[in-house]
Amino acid sequence: MNSYRTGRIFCFGTMEKKKKDIRALTSEQLREFFIGQGDQPFRGNQVYEWLWQKSVHSFDAMTNISKETRQLLEDHFVINHIKVDQLQRSRDGTIKNAVRLYDDLIVESVLIPTATRTTACVSSQVGCSLDCKFCATSRLKRMRNLNPDEIYDQVVAIDNESRLYFDRPLSNIVFMGMGEPLMNYNNVLKAIEKISSPEGLGMSPRRITVSTSGVPRMIRKMADEGVKFKLAVSLHSAIDEIRTSIMPFNATFTLTDLRESLQYWYQKTRSRITYEYVVWEGINDTQKDIDALVDFCRFAPSKVNLIEYNPIDDGKFKQASVKAVQEYRDTLEQNGIIVTVRRSRGQDIDAACGQLANKSENTEF
Numbered sequence: 001m002n003s004y005r006t007g008r009i010f011c012f013g014t015m016e017k018k019k020k021d022i023r024a025l026t027s028e029q030l031r032e033f034f035i036g037q038g039d040q041p042f043r044g045n046q047v048y049e050w051l052w053q054k055s056v057h058s059f060d061a062m063t064n065i066s067k068e069t070r071q072l073l074e075d076h077f078v079i080n081h082i083k084v085d086q087l088q089r090s091r092d093g094t095i096k097n098a099v100r101l102y103d104d105l106i107v108e109s110v111l112i113p114t115a116t117r118t119t120a121c122v123s124s125q126v127g128c129s130l131d132c133k134f135c136a137t138s139r140l141k142r143m144r145n146l147n148p149d150e151i152y153d154q155v156v157a158i159d160n161e162s163r164l165y166f167d168r169p170l171s172n173i174v175f176m177g178m179g180e181p182l183m184n185y186n187n188v189l190k191a192i193e194k195i196s197s198p199e200g201l202g203m204s205p206r207r208i209t210v211s212t213s214g215v216p217r218m219i220r221k222m223a224d225e226g227v228k229f230k231l232a233v234s235l236h237s238a239i240d241e242i243r244t245s246i247m248p249f250n251a252t253f254t255l256t257d258l259r260e261s262l263q264y265w266y267q268k269t270r271s272r273i274t275y276e277y278v279v280w281e282g283i284n285d286t287q288k289d290i291d292a293l294v295d296f297c298r299f300a301p302s303k304v305n306l307i308e309y310n311p312i313d314d315g316k317f318k319q320a321s322v323k324a325v326q327e328y329r330d331t332l333e334q335n336g337i338i339v340t341v342r343r344s345r346g347q348d349i350d351a352a353c354g355q356l357a358n359k360s361e362n363t364e365f
């Protein structure tokens with residue numbers, strides 16, 4: 001058991017536990033609260049602005065609100081902001097945050113700077129309920145889903161870091177940190193709504209990518225709801241037997257189901273799908289694997305990101321040879337499929353894809 005979790009038993013007194021997180025309220029609910037208190041509804045708007053646009057951490061910071069009203073809020077609510085407990089910087093500029101939640105659990109988020117963009121990679125769950133064999137997060141038991149405000153706060157923290165260290169705002173967000181975002185669907189969608197709303201960060205949803213290991217029912221649901229963000233799927237193999245051996249949930253959500261849900265997604269949204277794909281030595285580095293991927297890509301307009309693998313401790317998975325990756329690239333291109341080869345970022349601080357595992361948890365803060 002990690003030391004943060006044991007701490008949570010003691011972190012709040014009885015009174016605090018009964019208070020509601022004010023950021024779980026919509027602006028409408030805040031207005032209703034003030035009406036119920038005999039105040040004006042616009043007070044709700046003022047408080048909402050302080051909470052989201054200005055991201056204040058205490059009621060006392062709401063300086064255009066009277067002292068009595070601030071006390072009223074204090075009596076009824078808490079503001080459960082995240083806290084960046086530890087910040088690590090990679091040689092390549094990547095920044096990894098160890099983020100402490102209100103109940104002392106920890107998740108990680110990453111800022112990835114390039115010449116043209118700054119991307120936030122955020123977590124959606126504490127741990128993960130899926131068990132991808134190549135992923136460090138899979139070793140952490142899923143403790144709980146993140147609330148919308150905890151997801152939002154990770155983005156705000158990274159936006160601040162981007163401005164501080166790189167002198168520019170955050171440009172993109174990927175849900176590729178800890179957890180399976182579609183297993184926390186409602187909260188992820190609420191967070192995206194807040195991130196893209198003018199009352200929040202006002203970011204275009206087209207700059208947000210939700211990356212899933214592939215939950216067909218939820219992909220259909222997203223398509224039906226007409227979401228505007230982009231979709232990426234961690235595919236890694238287009239052969240059921242191999243995919244199930246590295247991503248065991250594939251036995252339940254088979255490639256046929258996944259493919260049909262992706263076709264449905266494209267019919268409804270007309271939005272191209274990105275496949276995240278790592279090539280491992282001895283696992284998916286043969287011509288048969290390449291041909292299967294090419295076939296899978298034919299079902300809907302798509303793009304393939306061939307991602308360099310970041311080894312985790314057990315050494316069972318090894319990055320395939322340059323030649324094997326080149327074979328993939330050439331064959332995909334010959335078949336008219338857009339392909340990029342992505343170099344790994346933040347490897348030296350365990351911040352790269354698949355490496356997030358709260359290793360910083362044993363560090364003294």
Ligand code: SF4
Pocket residue numbers: 128129130131132135136137138177178179180213234354
């Ligand atoms: S790759 Fe994603 S879905 Fe799979 S175990 Fe890791 S965090 Fe969970």
